[in-house]
Amino acid sequence: MQDIIIIGASDTFDLVWASYAKDKSRIIGYLGLSQSQHSVFPDYPYLGESVSQACADHPDAAFVVSVYNNQTRRRLSEEVQAAGAVLLxxxxxxxxxxxxxxxxxxxxxxxxxxxxxxxxxxxxxxxxxxxxxxxxxxxxxxxxxxxxxxxxxxxxxxxxxxxxxxxxxxxxxxxxxxxxxxxxxxxxxxxxxxxxxxxxxxxxxxxx
Known part of the structure; x- marks a missing residue:
């Protein structure tokens, strides 16, 4: 079973769930980019804003960057890769x-x-x-x-x-x-x- 952390609060949750449901993967939480996003998905735990901290706390998790802004998506993806984590x-x-x-x-x-x-x-x-x-x-x-x-x-x-x-x-x-x-x-x-x-x-x- 693959643990997945989503970076960014968006409708990508449904996309990720459908993409990995057959593999019995599970979303264990998400990283929000601002205070207003903390309660967007109440069924999933909010894991903070730090990519590096999330990688350290969940070393076996893989990540999905669900941010629409191209520059921000690039920066966050590079942070995941720099931490040695898997980018799905x-x-x-x-x-x-x-x-x-x-x-x-x-x-x-x-x-x-x-x-x-x-x-x-x-x-x-x-x-x-x-x-x-x-x-x-x-x-x-x-x-x-x-x-x-x-x-x-x-x-x-x-x-x-x-x-x-x-x-x-x-x-x-x-x-x-x-x-x-x-x-x-x-x-x-x-x-x-x-x-x-x-x-x-x-x-x-x-x-x-």
Whole structure:
């Protein structure tokens, strides 16, 4: 039986439970990032805010980082790894992952998501409800693919990218690191790193 600790209070609890129920794994508690989160899940014990302390107190536990912010998810994942603990990759039983797809450590795959042939999904990526990662797509570390988003064949998504709800990234399009794409957009041309693209607006490059 695998003991699991979740970092962050979110709906990922249901995803984790469904992903590991057949293995008789159990959630033994969660780490909250703020005082307001302490009572979010009253059926599970709150284990504090310190990743290193949780690793020391529960040396046999594995961890799931269920934080939506890409930078925070990266930092917490690195803390888990630095402590020598296992970082899990929850995959809901209602998702579809093709055998030739490659997923790195800490990838979360939600219900009805599809990761297609020869796709390469980097560490700590969140593939949300009903999202599609098409064939030969590359997704960089700690990116977030929102519900209903479709990344079509051979597209390239950098690290730390945020794709909003129902975004469509057309085939062979490249999106640079840390770019943010607003909801319901169709991305038909390459987007540079650190750009924010919103509906009815021109591309705005951050830091310039």
């Amino acid at each position: 990759s929850p995959r809901h039983p209602d998702c579809t992952i093709y055998p030739t797809a490659m997923l790195e450590e800490g990838v979360l795959v939600a219900p009805q998501a599809v990761i297609s042939t020869r796709a390469n999904v980097g560490q700590g990526v969140y593939v949300n409800y009903g999202a599609l990662v098409g064939h030969d797509v590359r997704v960089g570390d700690f990116s977030f693919i929102s519900p209903g988003t479709r990344v079509l064949g051979e597209a390239s998504i950098g690290s730390g990218v945020l794709l909003g709800t129902n975004v469509v990234v057309l085939a062979k399009v490249s999106i640079g690191d840390n770019a943010e794409i607003g909801a319901n957009m169709v991305v038909a041309k390459d987007i540079p790193a650190n750009a924010t693209v919103l509906p009815q607006q021109k591309t705005r490059t951050l830091g310039v």
